[in-house]
Amino acid sequence: MPTVYLSPSTQEYNTFVTGNSEEYYANLIVDAMIPYLNASGIDFVRNDPNGTVSDSIASSNAGNYDFHLAVHSNAAPPNLAGMLRGPDVYYYATSTRGRRDAEIIANNLKQIYPLPDLVTVVPTTTLAELRRTKAPAVLVEVAYHDNWEDATWIINNIETIGRNLALSVADILGIAFIEP
Numbered sequence: 001m002p003t004v005y006l007s008p009s010t011q012e013y014n015t016f017v018t019g020n021s022e023e024y025y026a027n028l029i030v031d032a033m034i035p036y037l038n039a040s041g042i043d044f045v046r047n048d049p050n051g052t053v054s055d056s057i058a059s060s061n062a063g064n065y066d067f068h069l070a071v072h073s074n075a076a077p078p079n080l081a082g083m084l085r086g087p088d089v090y091y092y093a094t095s096t097r098g099r100r101d102a103e104i105i106a107n108n109l110k111q112i113y114p115l116p117d118l119v120t121v122v123p124t125t126t127l128a129e130l131r132r133t134k135a136p137a138v139l140v141e142v143a144y145h146d147n148w149e150d151a152t153w154i155i156n157n158i159e160t161i162g163r164n165l166a167l168s169v170a171d172i173l174g175i176a177f178i179e180p
Contacts, residue, residue: 032162074141086118093123
């Protein structure tokens with residue numbers, strides 16, 4: 001059975017414009033993924049919500065995972081605070097598999113995000129969770145938590161986002177997606 005490492009944000013200090021934290025909502029999204037992963041026969045291990053990103057990387061690297069998925073929400077730089085919108089799907093810039101996986105996730109997110117043209121795939125070499133994990137990895141910034149419309153969209157669509165990400169994981173692993 002394929003196994004995925006789920007790494008929801010451990011950043012309780014990143015607050016949504018509406019209240020609560022990035023860590024809180026990322027964990028709710030991953031919670032919503034679980035019934036779909038179970039129904040589809042996809043095993044998973046989850047990071048420790050009390051840990052750090054380094055702990056998550058070490059935990060992922062200690063196992064033999066087919067895929068590593070980090071789930072976050074974004075914030076604009078201070079000069080653009082509250083003005084940016086849309087999901088950003090990051091992959092390690094030189095990873096062909098990472099790019100393919102990020103494109104699968106982005107294409108699926110376009111089906112549920114209200115402004116699909118704002119869903120972007122972003123190559124990077126700076127994010128540790130992409131640079132240092134053994135398993136092919138993608139980091140999803142579901143939307144901007146400092147933008148009222150995006151934050152509200154996340155809050156009102158936890159189940160839909162979770163289902164969509166589970167569908168993406170099934171697509172990435174070549175597994176039939178099964179509704180619970």
